[in-house]
Amino acid sequence: MRGAVMHAAGDVRIESIPDPEIQQPSDALVRVTRACICGSDLWPYKDLAPGEPPRVMGHEAIGVVEAVGADVRTVKTGDVVVMPFAFSDGTCEFCEHGLHTACIHGGFFGNPEVPGAQAEAIRVPLADGTLYPLPVGEDDALMPSLLTLSDVMGTGHHAAVSARVRPGARVAVVGDGAVGLCAVIAAKRLGAEQIVLLGRHADRIALARDFGATDVVPERGQEAIERAKELTDGYGVHAVLECVGTEDAVLTAVAIARPGGAVGRVGVPHYDAIPQAQPTFYGNIGIGGGPAPARAYIDELLPDILDGTIEPGRVFDRVVDLDGVPDGYRAMDEREAIKVLVQP
Numbered sequence: 001m002r003g004a005v006m007h008a009a010g011d012v013r014i015e016s017i018p019d020p021e022i023q024q025p026s027d028a029l030v031r032v033t034r035a036c037i038c039g040s041d042l043w044p045y046k047d048l049a050p051g052e053p054p055r056v057m058g059h060e061a062i063g064v065v066e067a068v069g070a071d072v073r074t075v076k077t078g079d080v081v082v083m084p085f086a087f088s089d090g091t092c093e094f095c096e097h098g099l100h101t102a103c104i105h106g107g108f109f110g111n112p113e114v115p116g117a118q119a120e121a122i123r124v125p126l127a128d129g130t131l132y133p134l135p136v137g138e139d140d141a142l143m144p145s146l147l148t149l150s151d152v153m154g155t156g157h158h159a160a161v162s163a164r165v166r167p168g169a170r171v172a173v174v175g176d177g178a179v180g181l182c183a184v185i186a187a188k189r190l191g192a193e194q195i196v197l198l199g200r201h202a203d204r205i206a207l208a209r210d211f212g213a214t215d216v217v218p219e220r221g222q223e224a225i226e227r228a229k230e231l232t233d234g235y236g237v238h239a240v241l242e243c244v245g246t247e248d249a250v251l252t253a254v255a256i257a258r259p260g261g262a263v264g265r266v267g268v269p270h271y272d273a274i275p276q277a278q279p280t281f282y283g284n285i286g287i288g289g290g291p292a293p294a295r296a297y298i299d300e301l302l303p304d305i306l307d308g309t310i311e312p313g314r315v316f317d318r319v320v321d322l323d324g325v326p327d328g329y330r331a332m333d334e335r336e337a338i339k340v341l342v343q344p
């Protein structure tokens with residue numbers, strides 16, 4: 001079969017790769033009908049060193065189950081399923097508490113050990129705990145929004161949960177990528193009264209306003225901090241949803257939280273230390289977040305997608321086939337596309 005293989009920074013190739021096979025009795029094989037390119041795929045696209053093992057990319061997918069191992073009980077051949085970006089058993093100490101990304105038997109897709117979903121098919125370990133059957137056909141019009149349950153909508157929701165967004169809250173979202181835009185949806189869905197987006201791209205800002213952003217701060221650094229405080233009576237916000245992962249972004253995030261507020265970090269950290277130790281201590285500011293347990297949130301988010309209450313699939317502004325994947329990386333890296341949907 002064919003898949004997208006990253007060899008080094010900037011070097012994604014469509015190649016012939018081994019067909020996936022059932023290796024463990026808990027595996028399933030899924031024919032990928034929709035996948036996507038993630039903002040986090042851009043990190044290796046920027047800095048994967050030559051000599052690192054090549055990897056089949058992609059950790060977000062919807063597909064049709066083609067075969068299951070002998071122990072699989074909850075999904076069957078023919079099911080349309082969404083695959084969260086982490087696989088998990090669904091039964092361990094941490095899965096039981098809804099933290100599937102800490103599953104003691106789990107792991108992530110799209111690395112040298114576990115090939116990813118930017119391919120015609122994928123092997124899914126721990127299928128019972130990982131895959132979620134969807135009550136729709138494989139070409140349902142809601143596919144783009146359903147696909148966001150595998151990562152970006154669950155991740156935006158996790159930022160909001162980690163930052164303790166409550167009805168009436170003043171919220172800031174740092175970052176206008178697909179996760180930031182989904183974080184706006186999540187904040188509004190949880191009842192935020194004010195949602196300040198820190199972002200600077202016109203197309204993304206327009207979408208954020210549609211999703212519920214009430215204010216936009218295009219500045220960066222100290223100027224952004226001052227502007228966000230001006231918009232919030234000088235105190236800052238109750239909840240900051242940090243959806244970038246750079247040092248600048250986290251510095252801004254902790255600086256605009258008000259005393260008693262909280263920061264939810266979902267941007268993969270590209271910094272060594274969380275800044276502002278003294279102000280966050282004296283302000284009793286909570287700092288939480290991490291990789292979203294996307295699997296845990298599907299039960300809660302799916303009904304709102306099915307009835308049209310939320311439309312996170314609008315973050316996709318480009319659709320490609322497998323051959324279009326390398327250019328899709330380029331387009332996202334150059335901020336020409338917000339998020340690219342792949343139809344293998």
Ligand SMILES: [Zn+2]
Nearest residue numbers: 089092095103
């Ligand atoms: Zn587990």
